[in-house]
Amino acid sequence: DTAVSQTPKYLVTQMGNDKSIKCEQNLGHDTMYWYKQDSKKFLKIMFSYNNKELIINETVPNRFSPKSPDKAHLNLHINSLELGDSAVYFCASSQDSPSSYNSPLHFGNGTRLTVT
Amino acid sequence: AQSVAQPEDQVNVAEGNPLTVKCTYSVSGNPYLFWYVQYPNRGLQFLLKYITGDNLVKGSYGFEAEFNKSQTSFHLKKPSALVSDSALYFCAVRFNTNAGKSTFGDGTTLTVKP
Numbered sequence: 001d002t003a004v005s006q007t008p009k010y011l012v013t014q015m016g017n018d019k020s021i022k023c024e025q026n027l028g029h030d031t032m033y034w035y036k037q038d039s040k041k042f043l044k045i046m047f048s049y050n051n052k053e054l055i056i057n058e059t060v061p062n063r064f065s066p067k068s069p070d071k072a073h074l075n076l077h078i079n080s081l082e083l084g085d086s087a088v089y090f091c092a093s094s095q096d097s098p099s100s101y102n103s104p105l106h107f108g109n110g111t112r113l114t115v116t
Numbered sequence: 117a118q119s120v121a122q123p124e125d126q127v128n129v130a131e132g133n134p135l136t137v138k139c140t141y142s143v144s145g146n147p148y149l150f151w152y153v154q155y156p157n158r159g160l161q162f163l164l165k166y167i168t169g170d171n172l173v174k175g176s177y178g179f180e181a182e183f184n185k186s187q188t189s190f191h192l193k194k195p196s197a198l199v200s201d202s203a204l205y206f207c208a209v210r211f212n213t214n215a216g217k218s219t220f221g222d223g224t225t226l227t228v229k230p
Contacts (some may be wrong), residue, residue, distance in 0.1 A: 004159070033214075041204060043160075043220040055215045090159055094216075101216025102148040102167045105208075107159030 004089050006108040021076045021111045023091030032074040035090040081115045122221035129197045137192040137224045139207030149190040150208040196227045
């Protein structure tokens with residue numbers, strides 16, 4: 001009954017490959033996110049979707065493409081992987097009203113991506 | 117622009133002693149403030165939040181935090197630390213602008229020694 005689940009947990013691949021990470025939440029939340037945590041544990045938002053619509057798109061290389069087939073799923077596809085893409089990628093969700101963003105985020109357990 | 121600062125990379129305390137993990141934020145409207153904890157190889161877990169009202173908020177695992185508007189701070193506290201509290205702690209801020217983007221501090225590693 002995991003609330004926010006990501007697959008795979010570990011992903012090891014070579015430079016230049018294309019890979020995808022999947023995320024699903026069963027909390028009924030309207031908003032989902034992708035965060036990147038680097039080797040120093042700093043967290044940076046990448047994307048946010050609300051009801052399948054992209055609402056936050058930070059400065060991320062266009063090799064990264066999120067897709068939200070429905071509001072319970074947010075996948076991340078990465079083309080032409082580079083060494084610097086190695087990090088832990090977290091999916092998260094929250095339930096916000098249109099005028100108030102005071103809900104906490106619920107995080108998955110992360111996908112550790114290693115590019116060799 | 118919204119920003120969050122956690123001035124200490126590392127906090128060390130002895131078990132049974134009180135602990136404080138500091139957080140300050142930049143002023144830009146009325147913030148919603150959050151604390152999260154991250155254990156090794158896990159995602160962040162929500163501890164507590166401040167929205168409005170009483171400046172002292174209580175959360176999970178005996179943690180509490182005090183909102184201080186004049187000092188723009190939201191320090192995390194616990195009266196008596198446990199070894200199991202050792203983890204990475206993040207402060208975060210959200211506003212009713214910018215699509216409610218959460219901005220996280222750089223994190224503080226708390227180590228509680230027996």
